[in-house]
Amino acid sequence: MLTNASLLPYNTFGIAAQSKYLTTVTSEDELGSVLADASFQSIDKLLLGGGSNVLFTADFEGLVILNRMGGITLTGQDQDHIYLRVGAGEVWHDFVMYCVENGYAGIENLSLIPGTVGAAPMQNIGAYGVEVKEVIESVEAMSVSEGTKRVFSSSECQFGYRDSIFKRELKGQYMITAVNFRLNKHPNLKLTYGDIEKILDQRPDSERSIRAVSEAVIAIRQSKLPDPAVIGNAGSFFKNPEISNSQFETLKAQYPTLPGYPLPGGAGVKVPAGWLIEQSGWKGYREGSIGVHDKQALVLVHFGGGTGAAIKNLSERIQASVSQKFGIALSPEVNFIG
Missing domain, CATH: 3.90.78.10 (UDP-N-acetylenolpyruvoylglucosamine reductase, C-terminal domain)
Structure with a gap:
């Protein structure tokens, strides 16, 4: 547990804010212990992943919990789908690359989006004609006040455009610990948004794959968006x-x-x-x-x-x-x- 800790390394805007307290969790048990600690019952808490969608406008007079809950587990499969449970602290782009490498389709258009898996349902991230809600089965989260675990079905998450129940009615009340995904064994490539199809037209039809789509999206994003490590x-x-x-x-x-x-x-x-x-x-x-x-x-x-x-x-x-x-x-x- 750190006090008066710098948040500069933990937000992609590179803002030099401070948090009154800061700790790191790598499992649900560790998160539960932190939330149960009487010393922090009455102060604000923030579960922070990659810090890629936050702007610190002042110092945070509470407890920042760095989410490092990782792990990708195969939980089932059928004729058409692969089911994966992914820790909320996994880096989102690393997870996308894992799916591309294994031929699991559905999130290749979401390549190179910064942040963690836990932030994906909160924001209902989307890009190039795809939203993450399309592949989410359920979201696991822990109550901040009670330390109890709850599983939210996709419909219970009330996904909207860059929105979910975790940004509205339940804002600050739950911390996402894992996300359960349903990926596709048979790709249905979405190419009509942006310049994806234009890039793929330069390749043979035989190379139209989720890897090709991912590479096209990465090329487009790198050409238009600044690298947070630089700016x-x-x-x-x-x-x-x-x-x-x-x-x-x-x-x-x-x-x-x-x-x-x-x-x-x-x-x-x-x-x-x-x-x-x-x-x-x-x-x-x-x-x-x-x-x-x-x-x-x-x-x-x-x-x-x-x-x-x-x-x-x-x-x-x-x-x-x-x-x-x-x-x-x-x-x-x-x-x-x-």
Whole structure:
């Protein structure tokens, strides 16, 4: 157990915040012991994985628990599926590579997303036409207040767009310890989003595989997104907003190059937040140690020596700017801590 511990190594934004207490857990038993410790009953607790989707806007006056609960276990299989239980502390991209190597299909489009397996259901991570909810059977979690374990079925997780019950009604009440996945033995490749198909068109049809899709996604992400090891960031800072069909048509008439992706059942249109931010003049913007990435306006960046509060302030100005120009409200995908 550390006191007044630096959180700089544990968040990809590279913010120099501190936590009053910090400890590491490698098993559910260890997590249970920490939660049962009377010394920490009355203070806030934060289970932190890769720190890739958080922004510390101030020091954390509580206990940060570093999640290092690992392990990948084959729990069953049938004619079409492989079932795996994965510890919440496993690195997400390492798990994706494990599946690609073994021919388990379903998450190859989610390659190179930073963070841990435990964060995947919390955020319902998604990219290139795939959301993780499509392959989640259940989520195992531990009650922060009682230390008891509960298994949430996929439907009980109430997955939404970059959202789940763990970010809403149960926020801060449960810590995810493991995720149970259902992967496919027979790939159904999703190639229509982004430049995946364009990249694969340069290969023989015989090379269209989950490995090829994964490699294409990695190439695309590396070309557009900054490496957190080089420039502090948390990937996409905002969700892509969903607007009504009528609002989209009105905006399309005013801005003919506005991209839009129809939602299932004609429920509206998803608009790229990065396009809105770029058109509002923020792409490549910099003020001192913080700014907006020059290749992808959806990514806010930290060059070092800045504060989370300053980045949050910048994000709020971007939101106001987009709202004023387009009448669209941007919602942060990043979780503010502090």
